[in-house]
Structures are given as structure tokens and as C-alpha cells.
Amino acid sequence: MQRIGFLVYPGFQMMSLAAASAFEFANLALKLTNYEVCIVSGSGGPVMSSLGTAIHTEAMGTQRFDTLLIAGAVGVPEVDASVIDIIRAAPSTSRRVAAICTGAFLLAQAGLLDGRRATTHWMLARQLKQQYGAVTVEEDRIFIIDGDIWTSAGMSAGVDLALAMVERDLGSEVARTVAQHLVVYHRRTGGQSQFSALLELEPKSDRIQNALTYARSHLRSALTVEELAAAAHLSPRQFSRAFTAETGQSPAKAVEQLRVEAARLMMEQTQHRIEIIAREVGFADRERMRRAFLRSFGQSPQAMRRHALGQHANAMDNDMSRVA
Missing domain, CATH: 1.10.10.60 (Homeodomain-like)
Structure with missing residues (x-):
């Protein structure tokens, strides 16, 4: 069984959790529990989302996960130093560490993106590039896999990222079945450009x-x-x-x-x-x-x-x- 940890924090964007459905439907497709999904936070208990709705979480503590997924936020997330410490230590206990949307800023803050390729929501990609010069930011990608670190674009791209994980773990047929259950018309590959990334250049003059x-x-x-x-x-x-x-x-x-x-x-x-x-x-x-x-x-x-x-x-x- 593979344990999937979703790391959330105050102000996280609820849509980040949509990616969990890919693992849920993979279990249904296989008719067995291949994935165990757990929502975690730094200290556990209820955590308020940007929507104003709280979600119950378990304390991260010493839990070990095959995959740790970091939720995104509406803007650049701000978290306690203890959460950054958790993220920084994650590669030593998890096979892969991933961030959805602006969760990439937390990976960068923890130093896990130094010397790596990464993406995030196109509206904030330039800011990520400016703040963290050691990161190669590719703002026109749906998701990027660089070794054991995965990053995705805007919130809905987290589903694409999760489907890619399912495909990597269980094969293309299972991933295709999951996509059909989720009514995902086109399971996008990581190389596809983000929608409107170019058309929304919005030059100042x-x-x-x-x-x-x-x-x-x-x-x-x-x-x-x-x-x-x-x-x-x-x-x-x-x-x-x-x-x-x-x-x-x-x-x-x-x-x-x-x-x-x-x-x-x-x-x-x-x-x-x-x-x-x-x-x-x-x-x-x-x-x-x-x-x-x-x-x-x-x-x-x-x-x-x-x-x-x-x-x-x-x-x-x-x-x-x-x-x-």
C-alpha cells in the first residue's frame, strides 16, 4: 500500500484536494486499496482553507509517506517555519515530493527546487523566478517531474499531476480508467502549455x-x-x-x-x-x-x-x- 500525504496549512486552496480523487478512483479501478490518503498539517486539528471552511487534519509528526503532496494557495502561501522544516525533510522519508500550484513557493523556500526545473501558476511564475534565482521556472508547463520532485501549474493541473503519478505507479490503462471516471476529457501531458500563458502576457505599454x-x-x-x-x-x-x-x-x-x-x-x-x-x-x-x-x-x-x-x-x- 502506498500512503499519500496531503500537506495543508491555514489559507490553503480547497481545490488542491481534488487531486486526491485520482488516488480514490485508482483504488476503485483496482478493487483494492493501493493508496491510503491522509490529510496532514504541521500540528494537526482543524485547518481553515481560503474558502473559510475548516478541514480536519492529522499532525505530520513522524509519519512517513510514499508521496507528500503540498497544497497550493490563492496567492503566495505563508506558513510557519515548522512547516518549511517538514517540507525540507520530506525527501529523506518520501519517494517523491510534489507541490500543486503555488505550493511550489514552499518547495523553493525549503531549498528543494535549487538547481531543478519547476512550474507553478502562470500568473505567479515570474515572481517565483525572481524570488528564487536557483530555480529554473518553466511557466508554460502543466506539470514538471524533476527527479523525485514534482510541481504542477494552476489548481486543476494538480489532477493532471496526480493522474501522471497513477500512470507511473499502475500503468496507462488504470490511469485512463481513472480519467474516465473523473470525466477528464483530455488527460494532459506535462509538456502541454498552460492555457492563456501567452495570451495573457499583458504588456504594460x-x-x-x-x-x-x-x-x-x-x-x-x-x-x-x-x-x-x-x-x-x-x-x-x-x-x-x-x-x-x-x-x-x-x-x-x-x-x-x-x-x-x-x-x-x-x-x-x-x-x-x-x-x-x-x-x-x-x-x-x-x-x-x-x-x-x-x-x-x-x-x-x-x-x-x-x-x-x-x-x-x-x-x-x-x-x-x-x-x-
């Missing part, structure tokens, strides 16, 4: 916003720095410096992500050949688009299209069975 708007409307163009700078009414050097300062990305990286997102939508919503899609969104050829997809999603365009087609077929089968 109208000039940079104008350049982004221009880029979205002219994906088939070359979209050189000179072209974007002209749309922003800045010199190329001024534009590059301002763009990176305001968005945290280079113009070339942002343009590539716009093209990748547009291509992904076209693959999901049309039957166009990949060569045509590559041309329509501004990639010179399908090979360049393939490399961009691997960088952004960890999958090739062909693999993503096959998966989308499979999901569509499953949805059609489910609809037909309900009609029958």
Missing part, C-alpha cells in the same frame, strides 16, 4: 500590445523584429528591450508560441494537412513546426492530432452509447 495584436493578425508574415518594431513605433533595439522587459519573453519566442497555438487550434478544428497548417501560421515548413511543437508541448504535431482524433472518437462513442 500600448506600443507592445499593438505589436502583439499585429503579430496575431499577421502570422503568415515573417514577423521580424523590424516589422514588429514598426508596428510599435519603436526602433528595433528599443522594441526588443521593451518587449522582453514587459513580457518576460523575447519577440522571437512569443511569435513562435503564437504560431504554435494557432497551429494547434487548426489541427483540432480542421482537417487541413499539416503542411498547409504550417504555411498558414507562418512556419517555413512542417519540420520547423515540428521542432516548435516539441519545444512547446513535448509532442509532435502528428502525435497531437492523433490524440485529438482519438479523444473525438471516444466522445462520439460515449454520445452514441447514451443515445442507445
Whole structure:
């Protein structure tokens, strides 16, 4: 039996606990108790969530868990030093330690992310990067596994992370069954970009916003720095410096992500050949688009299209069975 500990603290976000359902339904799928889930805190007793509802917890004490999952909060969590001590010691007693959403800040505070790759909610990813320079923050990932440390993006991504744990422990068939029970339409892989991570860049100046708007409307163009700078009414050097300062990305990286997102939508919503899609969104050829997809999603365009087609077929089968 594998013991799963959910570590909560005052102000934790209740949705973090949704990830526990993946372990519950894995037990149901197997018809045996493979996972034992326990909600713990530093001192035990009732712990108030950000919702204003308290949840009963057991004291962490000397308990040992196969997996320790740290809950996230609405903002950057603030906890007692004793909780950080618990997290810092966790790798010595647990096979894997994970954080959901902003729980990554607690892992970083405990020093467990130093020299590692990690992710968190896209709205706070830049802050994590600024506060903890030893952490390689990848803000466009759903979840990241770096050795025995796991981190996920926003709260719902905690379910993706838990499903990945189930798959790692029990295999893809069990994970697929759990996803169906949870009515998760698309069990996302860790490499997929966070929704709206790019579209919500929110640059401070109208000039940079104008350049982004221009880029979205002219994906088939070359979209050189000179072209974007002209749309922003800045010199190329001024534009590059301002763009990176305001968005945290280079113009070339942002343009590539716009093209990748547009291509992904076209693959999901049309039957166009990949060569045509590559041309329509501004990639010179399908090979360049393939490399961009691997960088952004960890999958090739062909693999993503096959998966989308499979999901569509499953949805059609489910609809037909309900009609029958």
C-alpha cells in the first residue's frame, strides 16, 4: 500500500484536494486499496482553507509517506517555519515530493527546487523566478517531474499531476480508467502549455500590445523584429528591450508560441494537412513546426492530432452509447 500525504496549512486552496480523487478512483479501478490518503498539517486539528471552511487534519509528526503532496494557495502561501522544516525533510522519508500550484513557493523556500526545473501558476511564475534565482521556472508547463520532485501549474493541473503519478505507479490503462471516471476529457501531458500563458502576457505599454495584436493578425508574415518594431513605433533595439522587459519573453519566442497555438487550434478544428497548417501560421515548413511543437508541448504535431482524433472518437462513442 502506498500512503499519500496531503500537506495543508491555514489559507490553503480547497481545490488542491481534488487531486486526491485520482488516488480514490485508482483504488476503485483496482478493487483494492493501493493508496491510503491522509490529510496532514504541521500540528494537526482543524485547518481553515481560503474558502473559510475548516478541514480536519492529522499532525505530520513522524509519519512517513510514499508521496507528500503540498497544497497550493490563492496567492503566495505563508506558513510557519515548522512547516518549511517538514517540507525540507520530506525527501529523506518520501519517494517523491510534489507541490500543486503555488505550493511550489514552499518547495523553493525549503531549498528543494535549487538547481531543478519547476512550474507553478502562470500568473505567479515570474515572481517565483525572481524570488528564487536557483530555480529554473518553466511557466508554460502543466506539470514538471524533476527527479523525485514534482510541481504542477494552476489548481486543476494538480489532477493532471496526480493522474501522471497513477500512470507511473499502475500503468496507462488504470490511469485512463481513472480519467474516465473523473470525466477528464483530455488527460494532459506535462509538456502541454498552460492555457492563456501567452495570451495573457499583458504588456504594460500600448506600443507592445499593438505589436502583439499585429503579430496575431499577421502570422503568415515573417514577423521580424523590424516589422514588429514598426508596428510599435519603436526602433528595433528599443522594441526588443521593451518587449522582453514587459513580457518576460523575447519577440522571437512569443511569435513562435503564437504560431504554435494557432497551429494547434487548426489541427483540432480542421482537417487541413499539416503542411498547409504550417504555411498558414507562418512556419517555413512542417519540420520547423515540428521542432516548435516539441519545444512547446513535448509532442509532435502528428502525435497531437492523433490524440485529438482519438479523444473525438471516444466522445462520439460515449454520445452514441447514451443515445442507445
